[in-house]
Amino acid sequence: MHRRTPTTHPGLMTDMYHPDAAYVSWRTGQNGLTTFDLYTRKAPFGGAYLLVAGLESAIEFAQAFRYTDEELKFLAHIRDYDTAFLDELSELRFTGEMLALPEGSIAFPNEPMLRVTAPFREAILLESGLMQAMALSTLIATKASRIVYAAGANRRISEFAFRRAQEPMTVARASYIGGCSSTSLLNAAYEYRLPATGTVPHALIEMFPTEMEAFEAIAEAYNRYTLLLDTYDARQAIHTAIEIGLRSQETLGHTLSAVRLDGGDLVNDTKYIRQQLDKADLHYVRILASGDLDEWKIEELLQAGAEIDAFGVGTALGNGSGSLEHNIEGGSPGMVYKEAWYVDEYGTGFPKIKIAGEKSTWPGKKEIYRHPEWQEDVIQLAHEPRPNNYHRMLKPVMRNGDVIPGSLPPLSEIRELAQQNLAQLPVQYRQLLVEQPYPVRFSEGIINIRKQAAQQIGKTLD
Structure with a gap:
């Protein structure tokens, strides 16, 4: 039986409790202007920072959000909503404003x-779609930036995550923002105009009767080529590769540009391979490594003296994985979307707070200001004066439901901004594991309004 590919329905890209919450709001006549903050409570992977990505998808989701007649019929089928509520949903569009940290921040x-x-109803219905758009992209961009950092300035990282990635296109885009030089996924290379890279699979080597014949076929096919060494025995294969490399250069003008190892004793094998290449005056041939690598394994390999010029990283990058060896969680940045301010029908504003220990929230419409030398960030109320010489971090990206011009820069500019920001980030906060978090301070105004909000509901904060 033929199964169609599921279609994305923006109006149904919510959890069940979102239209339920909107229905209660509609029945009680409460739909004042509401401010929500999307943020994380901690940095992923034991680090200090997050590299922001996914804003373009978040904006596109907000623009596209609406209900079709068929979707409203579906809602009526699964819940006994009043038909007047469904009539309102048929006209619902996002009409609000959105401020954001630009991608690459x-x-x-x-x-x-x-x-x-x-x-309220517009803002609450967008919750999960906005979180989904931002969470995975930010997680992967942050992961990529850490892997690139571990490899060092002169070693490239290729994203090889397609076959195991949660969302392959999202992973390829976010990895590029994070500093990866290329992707193995041709669809992403086509859509985002990214460099595409790849070598050959073990299956191609195995197809030939001998490794020599496989290497010869590859060398004859391409002007510049890479040979995979670890199908059988990497230390034997390098001698075959050198022979083929010298011969193809002499007879065809084809260049052996790199050799790749996909596992094994990467430290000692790469040292041996580098020695043999140098003895043959093939100093220009690069050594590439892949195979279940992440930032910690790359750091360990290089500290042990592995002779590796570039890395291909797949599973750990494509899933934003943590590390069992280092007791580091991964897989999610723990993003939340919390109500912070509500304006009723009379124009009176009320701070909103959730009290739940470490998960207690901070009320108020906020701005973020950063010290020009990255000494601290200050989160404060929007009406409080900007600290002298500090940079305002949140930028308006949507107003009255429309995208503000300049809010969707090309991917190349996003990547450039990301790399500039990462270069400026003080080195102690770029480490894979940090001893102290980056200083983020709440203003006195926010601290005071938080206390007031708690008192209004008869609670105190620890």
Whole structure:
């Protein structure tokens, strides 16, 4: 039986409780302008920072959000909503404003990456779609930046994640923002105009009767080529590769540009391979490594003296994995979307707070300001004066439901901004594991309004 590919329905890209919450809001006549903050409570992977990505998808989701007649019929089938409520949903569009940290920005825990202000029903219905758009992209961009950092300035990282990635296109785009030089996924290379790279699979080597014949076929096919050494025995294969490389250069003008190892004793094998290449005056041939690598394994390999010029990283990057060996969680940045301010029908504003220990929230419409030399960030109320010489971090990206011109820069500019910000980030906060978090301070105004919000509901904060 033929199964069609599922279609994305923007109006149904919510959790069940979102239209349920909107229905209660509609029944009680409460739909004031509400401000939500999207942020994380901690940095992923034991690090200090997050590299922001996914804003383009978040904006596109907000623009596309609407209900078709068929989707409203579906809602009516699964819930006994009043037909007048469904009539309202048929006309619902995002009409609010959105401020954001631009893609490629550095964020720290508790800092709003998005600040959304809209009528309550619009803002609550967008919650999960916005979180989904931002969470995975930010996680992968951050992971990629850490892997690139571990490899060092002169070693490239290729993203090889397609076959095991959660969302391959998202992973390829976010990895590029994070500093990866290329992708193995041709669809991503086509859509995003990324460099595409790849070598050959073990299956191609195995197809030939001998490794020599396989290498000869590859050398004859391409002007510049890479040979995979570890199908059988890497230390034997390098001698075959050198022979083929010298012969193809002499007879065909084809250049052996690199050799790749996909596992084994990468430290000692790469040392041996480098020695043999240098003895043959093939100093220009690069050694590539892949095979279940992440930032910690790359760091360990290089500290042990592995002779590796570039890396291909797949599974750990494509899934934003942590590390069992280092007791580091991965897989999610723990992003949340929390109500912070509500304006009723009379124009009176109310701070909103959730009290739940470490998960207690911070009320108020906020701004983020950064010290020009990265000494601290300050989160403060929007009406409080900017600290002298500090940089405002949140930028308006949507107003009255429309995208503000310049809010969707090309991917090349996003990558450039990301690399500039990562270069400026003080080195102690770029480490794979940090001893102290980056200083983020809440203003006195926010601290005071938080206490007031708690008192209004008869609670105190620890």
